[in-house]
Amino acid sequence: MVRLVISSDGPAAVGGWRAAFRAVAPHLQTCSWYDPAYRPGPDDYALVWHPSSADLARMGGLRGIICTGAGVNQLLGDPAFPHHVPLVRMGGAQTAALMADYVLWAVLGLLRDARTWAIQQDARIWRENHVSRTSAETRVGVMGMGHLGAHVAGHLRHAGFMVSGWRRSTQDVPGIRVFAGREALPEFLANVDILVNLLPSTPQTRGMIDHALLARLPRGAGLVNVGRGDHVVQDDLLRALDDGMLGGAVLDVTTPEPLPPDHPLWRHERVTLTPHVASWASQEAQARYVVEVIDQMEHNERPALLYEPARGY
Numbered sequence: 001m002v003r004l005v006i007s008s009d010g011p012a013a014v015g016g017w018r019a020a021f022r023a024v025a026p027h028l029q030t031c032s033w034y035d036p037a038y039r040p041g042p043d044d045y046a047l048v049w050h051p052s053s054a055d056l057a058r059m060g061g062l063r064g065i066i067c068t069g070a071g072v073n074q075l076l077g078d079p080a081f082p083h084h085v086p087l088v089r090m091g092g093a094q095t096a097a098l099m100a101d102y103v104l105w106a107v108l109g110l111l112r113d114a115r116t117w118a119i120q121q122d123a124r125i126w127r128e129n130h131v132s133r134t135s136a137e138t139r140v141g142v143m144g145m146g147h148l149g150a151h152v153a154g155h156l157r158h159a160g161f162m163v164s165g166w167r168r169s170t171q172d173v174p175g176i177r178v179f180a181g182r183e184a185l186p187e188f189l190a191n192v193d194i195l196v197n198l199l200p201s202t203p204q205t206r207g208m209i210d211h212a213l214l215a216r217l218p219r220g221a222g223l224v225n226v227g228r229g230d231h232v233v234q235d236d237l238l239r240a241l242d243d244g245m246l247g248g249a250v251l252d253v254t255t256p257e258p259l260p261p262d263h264p265l266w267r268h269e270r271v272t273l274t275p276h277v278a279s280w281a282s283q284e285a286q287a288r289y290v291v292e293v294i295d296q297m298e299h300n301e302r303p304a305l306l307y308e309p310a311r312g313y
């Protein structure tokens, strides 16, 4: 009998998760990973975010692992991760919609220079900073055009922005010009006013947003990072912000999280920081998605967001 064992977010979160699963799938059996009586079984699926290595080492006999994150690098980077167990990333309509709303907020904030308003308000300064550029006159480029990226790009386009995308391999996304592969990266970057990073964190993408990449953007461009902190070489980012190469950045992810209290990004006048909250779907919305995934796997169907080792995400 299929059973879902809940590890994600620690013991205190199990009650909330179980209530969410009871609400959306009353017949699904759930249990707590932290119950001392729990023994992993071959019909069990685990719901995880960032389990300890000791926990991962006990997951080798499970039928599947479903991650509450859209990114799974935190699991793959652990030598104890059982690579023979199918791993599925978080998806679902609410996850994509929340990410799209966050990116729209970030892009509009960069366009209107909302950071300056916040700084001025703090100091009780009334100074008009006129921006007469509209969304229709602003080019946004989304790096990473998978499940989330394609949704974000569509949302930005509906809001009126000129949107293009960049991805590893050629694959069309309706209504969006997509540049594919490393060779196309310079042309893509040269034509964006605001760059949005939604790439997965893999050995190929870590450290990719460095001085050389930022230098290819038009001077004064904006950056939104909703991928992972490790995509960005933070010293290069600071340098680019300080010398005006970049006009501003909105960062939902950093290295480490949180940044140390004295890190210059905390107080940088061109930077808006948010605490890794861009897309945090409700437990019920996630539960609905997880139930769908389990159902697909039980019917030997391939979930759309199944981790593929050859791709690294």
Ligand code: GLV
Pocket (backbone or CB within 6 Å): 068, 069, 070, 071, 072, 090
């Ligand atoms: C959060 O960063 C996630 O991977 O969903």
